[in-house]
Amino acid sequence: MATAWPRWRPSSPPTSFTADPPAEFLCPISGTLMADPVVVPPGQTFERACIQACAALAFSPPAVAADLSALPPSASSPLVLVPNVALRTAILNWCDRLSLPYPAPLSPDTARDVVRRLMPSPPPPPPPQQQPRSQAPTPPPASSVRTRSQYSDDFVQQQEARQAGGSTEERIMAMLTADGAGPVEQEAAMALLRKTARENKEMRRVLCTPRLLAALRPMLLSGDAGVQVNAAAALVNLSLEAENKVRIVRSGAVSPLVEVLRSGHPEARDHAAGAIYSLAVEDENRAAIGVLGAIPPLLELFACAGAEYLARREAGMALYHVSLSGMNRSKIARTPGVVRTLLAAAEARVDRANETDAAALRRIAVMILANLAGCPDGRTALMDGGAVAAVVRLMSNGSAAPGSAEEEYCISSLYGMSRGSLRFRGLARAAGVEAALTPVAEGAGGVGRDMARRTLRAMRGEDDEAAVTATGLLGRQWDDGSVVSEGLVSIRRPPPRRSSYAAGASGSNTTQF
Template sequence: MGSGKHRWKISIYRSTGKPETRNPNPPTEFICPISGLLMADPVIVSTGQTFERACVTACKTLGYNPILKDGSIPDLSIVIPNLALKSSIFNWARASMTDPPKAVELADALKLVRPAMAENGEIENGVLGELLIGRVEEDNRGSNLLEHAESELTRRQTGFDSCESLSGSFRKTPLALATRPSCYSSCSSSSELDAPAVGACEDGEEYVGKLRSSHVYEQEQGVVGLRKATRSSEDLRLSLCTPRLLSALRPLITSKYNNIQINSVAALVNLSLQKLNKVKIVRAGFVPLLIDVLRGRFPEAQEHACGALFSLALDDANKTAIGVLGALQPLVHIMIRSESERARHDAALALYHLSLVQSNRLKLVKLGSVQLFLGMVKSGQMPGRALLILCNLAACNEGRGAMLDAGAVEFFVGLLREGGFDSESTRESCVAAISALSYGGGLRFRGLAKAAGAVEVLRDVAEQTGRERARDKARRVLEILKAREEEEEEDVDWEKVLELGFPSRTLTRVGGQSCRNSSEF
């Protein structure tokens, strides 16, 4: 009888209400921009957009940054559960008598993301590694890094996407050629040629035995064999990166013998090329050892250590850990002081990726790196790389403040006025740095920009021939400067205020005593 009464109530509710529409269209904000489905487990990413959790995981697994309909590229490095939106979605489903959404499985999310990658001409990480191995050549290292710097500028996420005037600054899909450190090469190093050769073997236990041997000769054989085996075989990189082998390799990273240290760090670079290995290596405790190598006395080992940190920093899950473990300061030192071009370039690229994380930006600012990087730009020492890092640092309030204190606005405007950049990408990075400093349109930036004559210079950039991205950034900064001027003109008539004086106001002190706030004291 209870059940009958319950059914009768439902019948009355339906008959007395307005006609219901089955499965109405949900609000747009309830739909995942990647899957196009109603979200069951929505998460907010670093740049403020909300996606289905499985779709974010699928994009990170495949190394894919989706381009949204508005042209923005979300930063998927950090995800936070959007509990409020989840509750709204389920309440809407209940009210509209729609089946509640079910969480998307990772396998299904991968199937949804792959067609989008193919449509944008991108290749997932596993296939990409095989295609790039033959393209990263020792003699062409400089041009590869230039393409990397140019492409990474286009994918940089600074949290400005919520600002309409800046959200379209970085829309181009990044080039894929920047997934290898410059120390990785198909050519053998001198230390590897001098060491005894050993055939590659797929049995990880054989390498473990040699690496753990008490004889230096066998240790050297083990690291050289491991380096050669993992240089070109993706399958071996994955199968050999086990806790046992990493444990055996770890003490050799800081070996006192030159060839053993160099080849062990180089083998670690090869292992780190696979995305699935990057987090394993960091969790196995290699970052403090690589920092010791950076501070050591073997220049070639330092090159490979910079390459290893750059490769590990490509994984978003490692960025914060690498910064916490203390890699930022030695990387800055290598970037500025090292005599090795390869070490400087890989250190710069490692710092670029690490500075995509807010905590690392703050650490770099506290280390005084803003002044150091500005000095590098002034001296012409890797100005393109230094500008890219400065653009990242300008994404936080502390970084912008330090750059404004150091006279960055006047300096960047002067660079644009004088010209003479080593490449068009460096010129674009300079415009991007000014654009980053203009975020929020603060009075201080506006005053410094006016004093430096930024309006005239940026107007020239916006009208000249060159890259469309640089012209767009220049136009956006001009719009911000113009908008601030119009707001001030409308809000305050300074001449009238000076003529009439400031109106007096009655303020109440603690305890109820009043006082006059006027020109009378």
């Protein structure tokens, strides 16, 4: 029955109308309910007009992780904004539930006014200081002179690299912008960038500029194979420096890389997978990589039996690192065919000559399976796809040998699927989980043994929910996070990125191309 409101306050809204909206529904810049939420490449969501105003004014408020002041002003390098459809739907549903009007988008002028209010006022000029003539400048202490001398060589090297990098940048831009520049000139420019970025880390830092990154993006989408391959390889080399990884993602390079993965030249595809793997190592980049659509083409490349081993490995490692983000685990779990693909890679049988490569791909597959088992969508997808029986087969047929890293990932997958699932009990009994885990549960100590014991207790309905959140097992409270990444100290580290192949070898993904 509707509440009768006093006649003298006909415009007063119901109490529920004034309910505070969830914090995630508010734009961090304007503080108002978002009408057109968009995701900026680092993974943050803002009102479209507000983030565009920040970019137009070259100002980055504290709430914005992206360095908007570093964006080139040219129209050819727009800020990449991805509509956050899920959040917008949630906001509209919240408004419907409370009978509130939908939020209206901010006008560009209003958004600029909001941003200008956040911009600091210029500091007043410092008052002139007069120094008595008799007072001589104080010489620096001897210790500081010695300290500076310790770094003089590094400083000289950095200065030389900056000068060389600036000269190289100008040469590349001149080649790309010259009258009549075509695929031949573009390929030469990208080959120069690729070669120079391979030489040393200081050059990679110097060459990772907004201008070069903006020029590199359209080269990734070139119809010329040579241009595309060299551009993708150059981006891999630039991404090797930790400080460049976030900068590259913020420049909008992920979307062209995804297009290369989908329909690019085969060699460029391989390099694109390597670039996304390198960028996904940085935690701040993972959500953006998932939002920008990299998961399906990475999965397709990982599943492609006809692709080069190194390309499949790079795609798999990119998926593994992307799956460390909670947002992406659900995306991966909902990708059609993901469990079938991962299980096929885990159970693949090849000739002895290729067994080493197959074992590496098998390990990557079970690493991703273990991560997926850390979220509800992942557990459901794994059990729907027959992962319980498949994991037991891996442990029983020697593919995941006792004491191996593969066995520990298999155990963590079973442990993750057992969390809060009555369905798991029936599947586990049918698959023979008890026979596979009992030797581990009765063996030496370690996290693997504890996970095996807890999984067996869950099968018998004896699991204690209080024990699930015990920090002694996972290193931190269980929060449906990555089973592998949340502190399982006995789980082996993922295979390291190879540090040296034949630099620049055609068709192979290398640390330096």
